[in-house]
């Protein structure tokens with residue numbers, strides 16, 4: 162019997178104080194955790210709920226995906242179509258939303274089974290807290306196939322998805338599209354605080370084992386979406402050195418360059434080698450710096466500051482992430498760590514509160530010690546506002562204040578991240594000149610760097626006008642000179658575009674002052690293999706709008 166499945170993420174709006182969520186928990190990666198103190202210079206974009214599309218694409222039954230529905234849209238779908246099962250994908254801070262949705266399923270479609278999946282499924286006793294029939298902890302594709310009586314081991318089909326939507330800086334829509342590439346889930350490193358490694362039992366579960374498989378998928382997705390840049394969603398992409406090298410070999414064999422934004426640990430970066438990263442087309446890397454004193458194996462004995470400098474010298478932008486409110490932190494010594502992270506001088510910095518999340522070793526440890534603050538509702542367990550455990554040296558309010566000050570200090574000392582990225586491109590382009598002269602493949606990648614850098618340079622008048630201090634204004638001047646030296650004089654067309662961009666930014670700033678600049682992710686519904694004439698077929702790529710006009714909605718409203 163064919164089963165009909167509804168797969169859904171939790172409902173919006175996000176980042177507002179209501180019965181289901183908190184204003185501090187915005188559904189935006191950089192604006193929530195990275196560039197949040199940078200005002201109009203903050204990088205804004207949304208990600209789709211990738212798991213839903215992976216699950217839908219890899220079964221053979223009719224499926225509807227609801228990505229970012231409102232509560233009303235979810236209810237409407239339940240009223241309109243009968244389902245055998247409703248799968249809800251959620252993370253811990255969205256627990257209340259998932260519970261509300263499960264209650265709605267029981268009320269409107271009592272015959273449908275409820276499947277809970279995603280990191281929220283790791284919440285202890287979730288089966289008692291949320292009405293459900295199945296709780297899926299860990300990898301979901303194999304589970305869903307088994308549930309449907311399909312072959313678990315069939316090859317994984319990678320959906321063609323744009324990685325980030327509705328991208329803008331200073332209110333200016335940013336050109337270019339990167340596609341999503343998910344080589345697998347999980348990580349073997351087992352850092353004690355990390356939800357991803359523990360949720361997948363400290364394993365790295367590959368969807369594509371060989372570099373050649375990754376390459377073939379990248380080629381198909383690149384053709385379908387018309388882009389050669391990829392955001393690689395793998396916690397430690399360079400850790401599988403052989404696979405990354407094979408991918409590079411395939412690219413060089415076919416003379417087909419791609420660009421990759423990746424996550425990788427310092428040890429994996431050093432083992433793979435920065436020269437190889439340049440050849441592979443890595444243009445952005447997210448590195449866990451964590452803390453100066455709490456040194457994980459991945460960082461032990463490594464000079465992170467030198468690694469960051471070398472990466473940027475080679476045109477690779479770096480995001481360094483740090484953890485605040487570790488056990489040893491006190492109001493007196495925490496700035497040692499904040500300064501350490503800022504002094505890495507990465508293009509981007511993430512500060513996260515040390516947050517024991519269900520399933521992690523840290524959670525088990527703190528629970529045993531009675532340290533976890535279970536009075537704090539799950540909506541607050543997102544690491545950007547309140548500590549969810551009783552810190553010996555910080556009150557809740559103190560921690561919130563220090564987190565804000567850390568982000569602010571980073572911005573004050575290092576300027577806008579967009580400016581730093583512009584600088585990285587110019588530095589890399591200049592420094593790679595010699596290697597490019599003797600190696601045509603490096604020359605090809607260097608040209609891609611030039612395209613990226615000259616595009617960013619268009620924002621220079623905006624960066625100058627919006628510089629928030631004398632330090633930043635001087636920094637803008639230095640980067641403008643670096644660009645001039647690296648790329649030569651700016652063509653008239655680009656200058657005019659720069660002035661146009663400034664006009665948009667000024668208009669946006671006025672609107673943001675009047676109405677706020679909250680952005681809600683767009684609702685999307687996709688039907689797969691739908692029997693009654695709707696859009697069908699597993700092979701159908703999900704094409705997402707590439708450049709959308711920036712619309713401001715009053716704070717808190719979708």
Ligand code: B12
Nearest residue numbers: 188190209210211212248250252253278279280300301543
């Ligand atoms: C992309 C991402 C986001 C996107 C979310 C986009 C969206 N539409 O939801 C953005 C950047 C906005 C985001 C924000 C946040 N995120 Co986030 N995010 C991720 C990230 C990096 C990748 C997730 C992903 O797509 N992976 C690829 C897919 C294929 O894997 P997957 O989602 O794990 O899905 C698999 C299984 O989990 C399972 N599965 C998933 N759903 C379902 C459903 C069913 C029915 C079934 C059967 C199976 C199943 O099957 C899938 C295939 O195996 C993960 C870390 C990671 N690498 O996993 C963190 C992660 C999920 N985020 C996390 C957190 C904490 C947050 C924030 C609170 C952080 C913050 N303070 O800003 C916010 C919350 C925003 C909000 N308002 O809800 C935590 C969750 C921890 C937890 N225990 O709940 C993670 C694990 C990071 C971490 N290590 O701490 N995030």
Ligand code: SF4
Nearest residue numbers: 348351352355358396
């Ligand atoms: S290396 Fe990164 S992804 Fe892997 S366990 Fe440590 S923090 Fe998690």
